[in-house]
Amino acid sequence: MRIITRLAGLPVLLTLAYTLAPADDWPQWRGPERDGKSSESGLLDSWPAGGPKLLWQTDGLGDGYSTPSAADGVAYVICNQGMDAEQVIALSLSDGSKLWTTKIGPVGKNQGPQYPGTRSTPTIDGEKLYALGSDGDLACLDAKSGSIKWSKDLRSEFGGKPGKWAYAESPLIDGDALICSPGGSEATVVALNKSDGQPIWKASLAEADDAGCSSPVVATIAGTKQYVLFLSKGVVGLHAETGELLWRYTGTSDKDANVQTPVVSGNLVYTGAGRVGGGLVRVSADASEPEEIYFGRTMPSGMGGNILVDGMLFGTSGPTQICIDFESGDIKWQDRGIGAASLCYADGKIFLHGENNDVAVIEATGEGYKELTRFTPPRAPTGVKGKAWTYPIIVDGKLMIRHGGTVWCYDVRG
Numbered sequence: 001m002r003i004i005t006r007l008a009g010l011p012v013l014l015t016l017a018y019t020l021a022p023a024d025d026w027p028q029w030r031g032p033e034r035d036g037k038s039s040e041s042g043l044l045d046s047w048p049a050g051g052p053k054l055l056w057q058t059d060g061l062g063d064g065y066s067t068p069s070a071a072d073g074v075a076y077v078i079c080n081q082g083m084d085a086e087q088v089i090a091l092s093l094s095d096g097s098k099l100w101t102t103k104i105g106p107v108g109k110n111q112g113p114q115y116p117g118t119r120s121t122p123t124i125d126g127e128k129l130y131a132l133g134s135d136g137d138l139a140c141l142d143a144k145s146g147s148i149k150w151s152k153d154l155r156s157e158f159g160g161k162p163g164k165w166a167y168a169e170s171p172l173i174d175g176d177a178l179i180c181s182p183g184g185s186e187a188t189v190v191a192l193n194k195s196d197g198q199p200i201w202k203a204s205l206a207e208a209d210d211a212g213c214s215s216p217v218v219a220t221i222a223g224t225k226q227y228v229l230f231l232s233k234g235v236v237g238l239h240a241e242t243g244e245l246l247w248r249y250t251g252t253s254d255k256d257a258n259v260q261t262p263v264v265s266g267n268l269v270y271t272g273a274g275r276v277g278g279g280l281v282r283v284s285a286d287a288s289e290p291e292e293i294y295f296g297r298t299m300p301s302g303m304g305g306n307i308l309v310d311g312m313l314f315g316t317s318g319p320t321q322i323c324i325d326f327e328s329g330d331i332k333w334q335d336r337g338i339g340a341a342s343l344c345y346a347d348g349k350i351f352l353h354g355e356n357n358d359v360a361v362i363e364a365t366g367e368g369y370k371e372l373t374r375f376t377p378p379r380a381p382t383g384v385k386g387k388a389w390t391y392p393i394i395v396d397g398k399l400m401i402r403h404g405g406t407v408w409c410y411d412v413r414g
Helices: 154-158
Strands: 003-006 053-058 069-071 074-081 085-092 098-105 123-125 128-132 137-142 148-153 172-174 177-180 189-193 199-204 217-221 224-231 234-239 245-249 263-265 268-273 277-282 291-296 307-309 312-317 320-325 331-335 341-346 349-354 359-363 371-375 393-395 398-403 406-411
Touching: 069 123, 069 393, 074 128, 074 406, 085 137, 098 137, 098 148, 123 172, 148 154, 172 217, 189 224, 217 263, 234 268, 263 307, 307 341, 312 341, 341 393
Parallel strands: none
Antiparallel strands: 003 199, 053 406, 069 074, 074 085, 085 098, 123 128, 128 137, 137 148, 172 177, 177 189, 189 199, 217 224, 224 234, 234 245, 263 268, 268 277, 277 291, 307 312, 312 320, 320 331, 341 349, 349 359, 359 371, 393 398, 398 406
């Protein structure tokens, strides 16, 4: 039985696909449109030996695996000091200096292999910033001062049930609504009023998915605006105004770790999980079960995400970079490159942050793996538990990389 709770007296104002931001900002997880792409141009086509100019390097920020976001000359990242304090830290984009630090909660416990630490990327919405701690502490902060405007505990207030690696989702702001996944049977997914955190609707899904590692996207599919989320038991589409479950697909789901953000194009949705594989489904207006177009165990399914450019999907499968035709699944090329990596795109190029902390830049082409440069960020922190899992970002002509407590900022405009 599916139970959808709509709370009276709270308006649903869900008219904007995403909060608009200048093209040179990276205001949330995977960029302005949550697709891993920047619209910046004029970036370097040839690279100096050893990589582009290093503008600054800031060390000692704390542990964790969170990817930064950036807007209006400020970068934001969540780091943890020990297990007691997860902090949002604001850094000046010009020199990397700390502007403010705000604690939002403790570190969430891991149930499986132990890699505790921050995971969520802050979401910037004008003068406000929204951050989710790994223990389920959701906070709205003033972006200039770091002062907390409101906060919610997803576990105690919504009966939330985190997954094996605690809360890892990055909140989505859509118009006046904030979308996130407490997990569990009471409120698997919620829409909150971004101004005060009060619920707009709660979606209590029959499967009672745990909170997953993936983050939601908004799309209009088969004529219906919906939120697409890769939850712990499969990818789902929820009606944007009510939270009603429209469809579910389980073919690419890993019971332990669904990490990738869904890639949506028209009525096609691609998802993948590293130990399962990747696949594409077609969603129709009159079917609760999508049509599987293709599935393959060696399709792009890595933790570092996928990027759709000109009908081609770029990603990783294990230690291999791979490019496929999005609609057919035909492999265009594959190459070991720098191994397993996270991706972002700008100006015809794919930027790769390897799990070994190396960085490579390749052409976004289906004609083969064409590497433009490869370099290793200097003076990397030692003793970091886990791999370099954070995604690279492009902002204002700069490439930002994080590993452990260090953030590097490079000039890629030249």
